[in-house]
Amino acid sequence: MLSDIKRKTLPEIAKAVGLHDAQPLQNFLTDSPWSVVVLQDRRLELTLKMLQGRSFKLVIDETGDKKKGKTTDYVARQYIGNLGKVDNGIVSVNAYGVLGDLTFPLIFLIYKPRKRLEEKGVYKTKPQLAVEIIETLLKYGFNFDLVLADSLYGESPTFIAVIDKHKKPYLLAIRSNHARFNVPEREAIYEVWQEFKRVFSDKKTQKRYIQQITCGDSKLITYWRITNDPETLPKNQTWYVKTNLKSDMADQLGNLYGFRNWVEYAFKQGKNELGWADFRLTNYHQIERWWELIMSAYLLVSLQANARNESDSESLHEKSSPPTISTEPENFSNHKWWDFNLGWKSTLNNLRLVIQPYVFWNLIKPWLIVFLNPKLQLGFQKLIEIMNQFQGYITVDSG
Numbered sequence: 001m002l003s004d005i006k007r008k009t010l011p012e013i014a015k016a017v018g019l020h021d022a023q024p025l026q027n028f029l030t031d032s033p034w035s036v037v038v039l040q041d042r043r044l045e046l047t048l049k050m051l052q053g054r055s056f057k058l059v060i061d062e063t064g065d066k067k068k069g070k071t072t073d074y075v076a077r078q079y080i081g082n083l084g085k086v087d088n089g090i091v092s093v094n095a096y097g098v099l100g101d102l103t104f105p106l107i108f109l110i111y112k113p114r115k116r117l118e119e120k121g122v123y124k125t126k127p128q129l130a131v132e133i134i135e136t137l138l139k140y141g142f143n144f145d146l147v148l149a150d151s152l153y154g155e156s157p158t159f160i161a162v163i164d165k166h167k168k169p170y171l172l173a174i175r176s177n178h179a180r181f182n183v184p185e186r187e188a189i190y191e192v193w194q195e196f197k198r199v200f201s202d203k204k205t206q207k208r209y210i211q212q213i214t215c216g217d218s219k220l221i222t223y224w225r226i227t228n229d230p231e232t233l234p235k236n237q238t239w240y241v242k243t244n245l246k247s248d249m250a251d252q253l254g255n256l257y258g259f260r261n262w263v264e265y266a267f268k269q270g271k272n273e274l275g276w277a278d279f280r281l282t283n284y285h286q287i288e289r290w291w292e293l294i295m296s297a298y299l300l301v302s303l304q305a306n307a308r309n310e311s312d313s314e315s316l317h318e319k320s321s322p323p324t325i326s327t328e329p330e331n332f333s334n335h336k337w338w339d340f341n342l343g344w345k346s347t348l349n350n351l352r353l354v355i356q357p358y359v360f361w362n363l364i365k366p367w368l369i370v371f372l373n374p375k376l377q378l379g380f381q382k383l384i385e386i387m388n389q390f391q392g393y394i395t396v397d398s399g
Helices: 010-017 023-030 036-051 126-140 157-165 250-274 284-317 344-370 374-387
Strands: 056-066 076-080 085-099 102-110 144-149 170-174 194-199 205-214 222-227 238-243
Touching: 010 023, 010 344, 023 284, 036 085, 036 102, 036 284, 056 076, 056 126, 056 250, 085 126, 085 250, 085 284, 102 126, 102 250, 102 284, 126 144, 126 157, 144 250, 157 170, 170 250, 194 250, 205 250, 222 250, 238 250, 250 284, 250 344, 284 344, 344 374
Parallel strands: 056 144, 144 170
Antiparallel strands: 056 085, 076 085, 085 102, 170 238, 194 205, 205 222, 222 238
């Protein structure tokens, strides 16, 4: 899953790891007795260890992927976020965390359309699934200081009630025709536009505008409109949000909401890199296993990326941090494609470089059976022995 093979189907993975065919991998997903619940529990415990009590931003979002036919569990015609339209596909509600510029996976739950429910199955809306996720995270002891989500959740009284119950700050998207904007006896007042700088992950900035919308007398919840053009309000570049954060932080609100869009894009990119939608399975029990393996692989990269961040911070500020191997591993980092930038994607790039010789060896090995080349074989074996000495950026104790 960490490799850079284009499609993470079982036959392609089998080739990359040197298996004769994909049957052992298929058996691992279908017949092996391991538990998704146990693996998820271990993954979340590792995440808590990584965080060390630090608070983070919680993002709730749904992931939809196109799937053909009707044989796959819970596939139906529904809105598919990756396509931006209604199509045949499968949808899950996902929670992920953000610490600085680092993203890490938390919990996913499958959305079951009414028409695909099994007998005696209980229908749950996406906001109801999100509520289950939040309650589970709090039971584990996760400490998030802001909840970010799109308008499906921002328009849900059930979802907001649970966030309020736990006294969590939130910044949620709402529709442009939100109910509070259309109360006959109290017309919404659109305040003066305020200019702010939208700061992107690469530290570049762009001019943006934010405007408070006053609805009623409540000062606990405020409403805002954000755009890049206050004159024309382009539909795909104008957002409406509500928040229980303090109202005197207009520029921060604009950046926080823009940050949500970037995070969702980065997280979905990461899952796609690891093969989230590449399964060829029809039974949800097996799909759930596949997704949990993807989440575990994602966390592996997040753990290593976090160690790089902390090692870099320690070298700059001479602060204590968890034991790291080094900022960048000696010799390995001399590779011309090694990425010295911090972050999840650059860390994945470096891990891929390390496993690359093993993958290449397995792909070329069938030819060496046809045309013997002992020197080439010996060279590969030596290179793989060197790669096996790579300890990562931090030694992870999974026990």
